[in-house]
Each structure stands twice: as C-alpha cells, then as structure tokens.
Amino acid sequence: MSSNSTNRAYLLQTSGENPGTWGLDPGLNGNFNKVDTNLGGVATIALSSSNVTLSATQYANGTIRLTGTLTGTVFVFFPAVQGWWTVDNQTTGSFAAALGIVGLPGQFITVDQGAAADIFTDGTNVKFRNLPPVGTYLDVIETSTPLWILSCSVPPYLICDGSTFSAVTYPYLNAKLGGTTLPDLRGRSRFYLNGGTGRITTAGSGINGDTRLSAGGAQTVTLVTANLPAYTPSGAVVTSSCTLTLPTRSITTSVGSVPVPTNTANQTTGNQDILSTFPGTLAGATFAGSAQGGTSTAVNKMPPACISGVTLIRAA
Numbered sequence: 001m002s003s004n005s006t007n008r009a010y011l012l013q014t015s016g017e018n019p020g021t022w023g024l025d026p027g028l029n030g031n032f033n034k035v036d037t038n039l040g041g042v043a044t045i046a047l048s049s050s051n052v053t054l055s056a057t058q059y060a061n062g063t064i065r066l067t068g069t070l071t072g073t074v075f076v077f078f079p080a081v082q083g084w085w086t087v088d089n090q091t092t093g094s095f096a097a098a099l100g101i102v103g104l105p106g107q108f109i110t111v112d113q114g115a116a117a118d119i120f121t122d123g124t125n126v127k128f129r130n131l132p133p134v135g136t137y138l139d140v141i142e143t144s145t146p147l148w149i150l151s152c153s154v155p156p157y158l159i160c161d162g163s164t165f166s167a168v169t170y171p172y173l174n175a176k177l178g179g180t181t182l183p184d185l186r187g188r189s190r191f192y193l194n195g196g197t198g199r200i201t202t203a204g205s206g207i208n209g210d211t212r213l214s215a216g217g218a219q220t221v222t223l224v225t226a227n228l229p230a231y232t233p234s235g236a237v238v239t240s241s242c243t244l245t246l247p248t249r250s251i252t253t254s255v256g257s258v259p260v261p262t263n264t265a266n267q268t269t270g271n272q273d274i275l276s277t278f279p280g281t282l283a284g285a286t287f288a289g290s291a292q293g294g295t296s297t298a299v300n301k302m303p304p305a306c307i308s309g310v311t312l313i314r315a316a
Contacts, residue, residue, distance in 0.1 A: 002026075007081045008060070010034055038062050042088075045076060047097055053077040063088060066111075070095035073151070077102045084120040084129060087111050096151035099126045109156075112148040131156055134314050135176040137190075141309040149312070157312035160185040165315065173315045183213050185311045220298035 002013045011026045021027040041061030045052055049072040054064070059078055063086045066076065070093035078085075080101055089111040091097055099119060100108030106125035111117045118129035132138075138157055140146055149155045158165055158173075162184030167174040174180055193209060194200055200209025206216040 007083050008034060008038055009056070034060065038083075047074050047076070047091055048072075049074060051075040051077065053102060054079070059085070062086060066091050066097050069093045070097060073098065075100055075104075075108070078121050078126065080105075080123045082121060082123050084118060086116055086118050088116040089113050094147070096147055098151055100153075101126060107153045109153070110148045110151040112146065128156060132314055134170075134172040134316070136314045138312045138314065139308060139310075140312065144310065145312065154316050156314060156316050158182055158315045160311045160313055162186070170315045173313070177213075182313065184215065188215065188217075190311075219302045220300055222296060222298045 002011055002017055004010065005012055010031045018027065023029050025033065037060050039062050042063040042065055043054075043058040043061040044065045044067055045054070045058065047066055047068040047070060049070070051074055054077065056079075058064070059081075064076070065088040067090050070091050073095045075098045078099070078101055080103075087099060089097060091113055096110040098108045098110045100106075101121060101124060107127060109119065109126050109128060111119075119126055120129050121127075137160075145155070145157070145159050149157050154169060158170070160183045163182055164180045165173065165182060167180050177183075191200060191207075191209070193212065198209070200207055202208045208214040
C-alpha cells in the first residue's frame with residue numbers, strides 16, 4: 001500500500017501498485033509537481049506583530065518570502081520536519097522575524113532585513129546553511145552588534161571587543177582562537193602575519209608580526225633627541241677687540257696718594273694686598289646665532305582613514 005515520505009510528503013508506491021497512473025495526481029507526476037514546488041516555489045508570508053505557523057502548502061515551497069512592516073518581534077514556525085529552504089526577508093521596521101520549529105524545542109535564527117539566506121531544519125533546530133566558516137570576520141556599518149544577530153538563540157557572530165565567550169556555546173571558535181578571549185579590534189586596523197617576511201617586529205613597532213592577535217600601536221609619537229638625524233651646527237664666530245677696564249686704587253705715602261691699577265700688588269698701611277678677583281669688564285668674542293627651543297608636541301602618525309563601523313567574528 002502506498003505511503004508518503006516523512007519530510008516532503010512524496011507519494012511512495014509499492015511495487016506493482018496503481019499501474020497506469022503516472023499522469024495522475026497523486027502519482028509520479030504528482031511527485032514531480034511537488035519537487036518542482038520544493039525547488040522553485042515561493043510562498044509569501046505577510047508579517048506584522050503576530051506569530052505565524054507555516055501550513056503544509058506554504059512550507060512545501062522552496063523559498064519563504066517574508067514581507068510587511070514589523071511592529072514587534074514575531075516568529076515564523078516550521079513544522080517538525082527536516083529540510084532546507086531559502087528565506088527572503090523583505091520586512092521593514094525595527095524588529096526581527098525569527099525562524100523556529102513549532103514549540104521552540106531547539107535553536108532559532110533570524111535573517112537580516114533585505115537579505116536572503118539558506119536555512120535548514122533537523123526537526124528540532126533551525127540553522128544557517130551558507131554562512132562563512134567559523135573564525136572569519138564580518139565588517140558592518142553599525143555601532144554595535146546588528147539586531148538580526150542578537151535575535152538568534154545562539155548568535156552566529158560575536159563583536160570583536162576583547163571580551164570572553166563560552167567555550168561550551170562556541171567550541172569551534174574556542175579551538176581556533178586557542179582560548180575564550182575575542183580579538184579587540186576597537187579603533188584598530190587588521191594586519192596579516194609576517195609569513196617569514198619580518199616586516200612587523202616587536203623592536204620596530206611593539207607588535208610581534210609572527211604571533212596571531214598580537215596588538216599594540218598608538219596614533220601619535222613624541223620624538224626625542226635620539227629620533228633626530230645627526231646634525232652639526234654651522235655658523236661664524238664674530239670677534240672684536242677686547243677692552244679691559246680696570247678701576248684704580250691709591251697708595252698713601254708720606255708724600256701723597258699715587259693711583260695704581262688694582263690688579264697689581266700694592267702696599268697699604270704696611271701690608272701687601274693681592275686682589276683675588278678681577279672687578280673689571282671684558283668685551284670678548286660672541287657666536288653669531290640664537291638658540292631654538294622645541295615644544296615636544298606629539299607627532300600624528302595616523303594615515304588617511306574612514307571609521308566604518310564594527311567588526312564581528314563568525315562564532316557558530
């Protein structure tokens with residue numbers, strides 16, 4: 001006696017049953033019509049704020065197109081069958097349309113608005129089919145994790161902010177990173193491993209280009225004397241005649257006062273007075289030039305740039 005397949009309800013005829021019915025529905029042609037619908041049919045589901053459970057006629061189509069303006073988060077439920085579909089999310093509004101199994105026994109996901117994604121169900125969970133491998137990056141022009149990612153029961157991407165994650169929830173990412181700490185890409189550019197070139201070194205930049213997730217750098221640097229090129233000052237020495245001006249002293253004698261230079265030994269009141277300092281003035285040589293002082297202002301080393309958004313890493 002004929003029966004139907006579990007997931008797509010194809011007619012399964014027993015040997016010798018229903019001869020001459022190929023052109024009938026049900027029959028072989030009926031199965032072909034179902035295959036055609038599974039591969040090429042499109043079911044349009046209008047959404048607003050209420051959950052929707054797909055009927056057998058709707059989920060028989062290979063593409064599920066979601067439309068409407070969302071005024072709240074809604075669920076689109078598949079029956080507990082196995083298979084794959086393309087979901088074309090043409091909804092608008094600041095809410096998510098989640099895809100799950102009736103009764104929500106396992107994982108559910110959401111598709112970004114304006115995007116089409118391939119999904120599959122195993123009768124318990126709904127998952128993506130076509131996301132890139134775990135460990136690949138996703139750059140988005142957002143200020144935080146997009147709503148469609150946050151609305152999945154297990155977010156498929158995590159924002160690269162240096163935080164930690166669960167190795168139980170994300171075992172494959174844990175294995176690839178060698179730990180549970182995410183890269184911190186906030187305000188940073190990504191560079192690639194040296195690959196034997198030695199182009200990025202700890203000595204040159206403070207970053208080890210041979211070690212994954214090595215980080216460092218700053219947007220400015222303050223120069224010191226050692227950073228300047230060798231320099232020999234040049235200029236001319238200006239000389240002039242030296243003029244020595246000396247005050248005088250007087251030696252008192254019985255015949256009167258006699259002026260003498262102060263830098264000579266002289267006799268006063270019976271004692272010899274030797275001057276230890278030179279109280280005069282001297283006009284001598286000068287250097288033609290003036291000292292130039294710096295300000296120690298930090299030098300900007302930021303190249304031309306555009307701040308685009310945030311970077312996430314595929315986690316599940």
